[in-house]
């Protein structure tokens with residue numbers, strides 16, 4: 001039975017899979033089972049942040065797996081404590097506390113629980129808990145019932161009603177649309193600094209500043225979903241700081257690049273005081289309010305520690321800034337009718353495509369068509385919606401690899 005046949009027979013068909021069978025990878029390169037070599041600018045969708053099988057990461061996992069793979073959160077886990085310290089002190093740089101989960105959707109579910117609990121602590125004027133959360137159209141927060149309900153895309157929620165109640169969807173970079181959704185029972189705003197799945201759409205500095213002011217005015221939590229954008233990808237340790245300086249979020253979620261390929265998610269909660277009794281926001285989720293059997297286990301934390309240490313020591317956020325500039329300059333110089341613009345920041349870049357410049361087979365979007373052709377030509381990428389091709393190389397991608405990828409993209413676009 002071939003791999004494809006086994007998928008057909010035994011795996012739920014929740015993904016439209018491309019017929020590539022990866023067999024090994026190293027750095028920015030990936031090989032399929034026939035030995036064909038690819039440059040990987042998909043990286044498991046922004047997961048392999050320091051490249052495939054980075055020696056530092058592989059060694060950390062091997063050593064931890066031989067020493068202590070798992071133990072319960074009933075005990076003190078040194079790796080977990082050190083990873084939390086590193087996230088707070090070296091990355092967020094705002095006093096706060098961290099929880100560890102296994103995925104991005106779970107991290108966002110944690111943020112939703114935090115917001116609800118906060119809304120119970122600081123209720124509305126009528127004494128009722130505040131339970132409504134504002135998120136954005138075209139957002140993506142994950143596939144669990146909670147994260148899916150936060151996601152502002154009808155297609156993702158279709159057929160699963162009733163979804164979790166209390167979500168209201170505003171429009172990115174339209175502060176009036178957010179103000180319209182605020183009621184006495186709103187407790188939080190959750191958004192991605194740059195929408196990844198939704199098409200690589202960036203929040204503007206003005207919008208983020210206006211949101212912070214609104215949150216202050218209405219006693220709402222400002223929560224960032226940095227699952228795709230966090231830890232250097234946008235050219236800054238923190239995604240929101242790559243867009244605007246001087247605002248402070250209340251909570252942030254991460255996953256994807258944090259483990260470099262090992263599954264781990266996390267969220268951070270600000271230590272700031274939320275009511276008259278010196279009660280900290282980071283105390284809202286107290287003993288027995290949340291948990292995860294695997295979350296923050298020794299193996300996952302060893303992996304994430306290796307990744308975050310490597311990002312810092314090799315200054316990979318700076319490389320993201322540098323490579324963004326090189327990619328933008330080159331694509332800008334092509335003047336091709338197929339390309340409308342380049343969006344995004346750092347190494348989360350979206351090439352906007354002109355559908356008129358594509359001759360499409362039925363059922364194919366420009367982004368899918370281009371992604372498949374690039375794959376044939378030896379470059380792995382990923383679509384972000386129907387008309388955006390996303391580039392997500394590892395944060396340590398070299399000049400030479402970027403140049404190679406750009407040559408492939410240029411050739412394929414010209415040949416369309």
Ligand SMILES: *Cc1c(COP(=O)(O)O)cnc(C)c1O
Nearest residue numbers: 103104105140141142196227228
């Ligand atoms: C991928 C993603 C998620 C979901 O993460 P999973 O690990 O797949 O659950 C949530 N938010 C954003 C912004 C993402 O890109």
